Amino acid sequence: MADKDLRMQAVDLFQVAVKAADPAGAVARALKADPIAPFGGKLIVLALGKAACAMIEEALRHLPTPTRALAITNAENARDIDGVDLLIGEHPVPSTGSAAAGAALLDAVSGLGPEDRVLALISGGGSALAIAPVAGISLTEKQQANGILLGSGLDINQMNLVRQCLSRTKGGGLLAAAAPAQVRALILSDVIGDDLRVVASGPTVGRVGSAAEARDVLHKAGVWDDIPEAVRHHLEQDTAPPAAREAQNQIVGSNRVSLDAVAAACTDAQIVEDELTGDVADAAARVLQAMEASDGPQTLIFGGETTVRIKGDGLGGRNQELALRVALGAQHLDGDWVFLSGGTDGRDGPTDAAGGLVDRGTIKRMQAAGLDPQAILDNNDSYHGLQAAGDLLTVGGTGTNVADVQLFLRRS
Template identity: 55%
Template sequence: MRDELIDIFKAGLARAEPAAAVSAALSDVSRPNAILALGKAALAMTEPARDAFPDVPCLAVTNAENARDLAGVHVMIGGHPVPDDGSLAAGEAMLTAAAQARRRILALISGGGSALAVAPVAAVTLADKAEVSRLLLGAGLDIGAMNLVRQNLSRLKGGGLARAAGPGGIEALILSDVVGDDPAAIASGPTVPPLGPPAAAKDLLVRHGLWDRMPESCRMALSRPPPPTTPEGRLRLIGSNRLSVLAMAAAAPDATVASDPLEGDVADAAARVATAARAGPGTTLWGGETTVILRGDGRGGRNQELALRVACALRDIGRPWTFLSGGTDGRDGPTDAAGAVVDDGTLDRIAAAGHDVAAGLARNDSYPMLAAAGDLLITGGTGTNVADLQILRMG
């Protein structure tokens, strides 16, 4: 069952292959003055666009793992998941290129762009931005909430790239890494209006008890008036979590596609998977993106922790089962695993290796336990990102 589930997962990955998705969309794209790509899939998206418009300047910003030399393309590397000096340089370069092109920009947007390119508003430093990212990630906020805050601390996010380009200046091809495919949440929406004004970001932080922990410069920035109106552009979704789930369903025609994505805290998501497991034999498919509240200093990621919690929830179900949870970018948290494939023998293998599952989960230390069980899902960097995919097979 493990190999079958991995093959189904790979079908979902194939539907999110960036170069093929961009190539299919280019027949309806006019010659741009500049090609600007941002995200983990930036280079894979840029290559067919560069081939279609070989004399057009290209700037691509991506993470170190997906970076490579690409003829005719200025490649820049930013930090992920926490922005670094490379992110700062990339953000300024993106804004400068948009201002110089002045309209007719082809923007290629994929997941990960929120950290890869940053351009903080006045008085907010890169260290401040990094601290904000740390606080938001540690609080278990969903991607929409995190992006609302990020947008209002940035000159690039929340439509900043479109404002730099001017009216009618942006045509964007988007590979969505967020559930629901809201373009304002993908890479923090550099080509579309923000999710909300600074006051909304402040209210969110207050509700979650984070306001007083934010750097002073960020509290000042979130107390300012909203930015100017964002010019409208043309946006097209060329890949998404939902489309990848449907591709998995085509590869497993007898499977059931869950009506709702797996979102929210990993413990709640594991309980939903366990409910599906009790319905009887068969295969169930999900997409989505869960969250983890960090309570310890262990090593792991949301997919690994979800898989381990599912193993605990199905401990006594009395039938054979296998569950896969993987990130489509190939990286689950700060690890080399995409996620995990667990089954009815996982907990026994972990115990035999001398690990205490309950203690490990309490400190968010799923990776070493899954490694000991031989249950890590290792794909390497995929060059794409459309959130997470999950598969349950009940015998």
């Protein structure tokens, strides 16, 4: 195994990235720089996503007492906050709790007037945590469609294009429901490139595209026939995206901010790529190329969000699979090195790990445990492979989410 200090350095740098995405600090900076001016109507404060509790708790320190405050998050990041209604949804596949949360969102903004204000605090995970399917699509059908999307290999932009077409809150739906009240949103972006239509599926922004474009994406991914019939029927209506209302949408944290923080914490650091996206195998090849080109002590930094096309029935996530692919391809690399790939929310896929932390001995340790690394990858079972090698990255829920960070540390 690589030197323990080197592995600890990698984890410490990952925590630097997480800290830079601290949702409370991001909200505080935004509301101090641009406070909400006094007005005569109602104030509705809504927080949606994995960072919802941290964001709304901090926001309330800078606001007058709201008419209503509602936070929607997942169980791991949920906590009671005085004066805040708390609802818990499921991620990454929505649940009945997610449906209740979606209904509560719409109820919270119904009947508002032009003198009223809505402050929305948006973070990653919101797409699944609160859902309000369009008429004709049941919760079960929405769950089935979401599960198919997650295993399709589509990127987050493509998945959210489809999700928006099936929802009354996504793609500007919440903004429309709040009319004619003024809406301001503080957004912690978990999307590479920071397209605000994609973060939590853009409830205060607008749609990525049309139903026709969503159909095209599903056909190209080869999953159109797997989608429930009611969903296909709705998408075949080919309705144009509704015209988006104006809202004050502001990014308060992002993946690039976290990468810059890591770079600032190292004297030998280089941000190699801040859009490590696409198929996980292709991303692993790009990482390996950069690793092989490195010379001497160095810290290479990557950020992004890859996709995995699920073909097996194993357990894992995109970061764990990326780490295992890199370990398999870098066995020949000389010197003491480690590679970390982790989700800044502390969760990778449907597992308790944030990702993987591998070194030149990872594959040998797996083989010593009686496992075939290539067979593990073929079955999308990276969790159990890395677990056998002692190479899971486990940090617990972080309360934030700005996509993924990858680090390569080489010291000799």
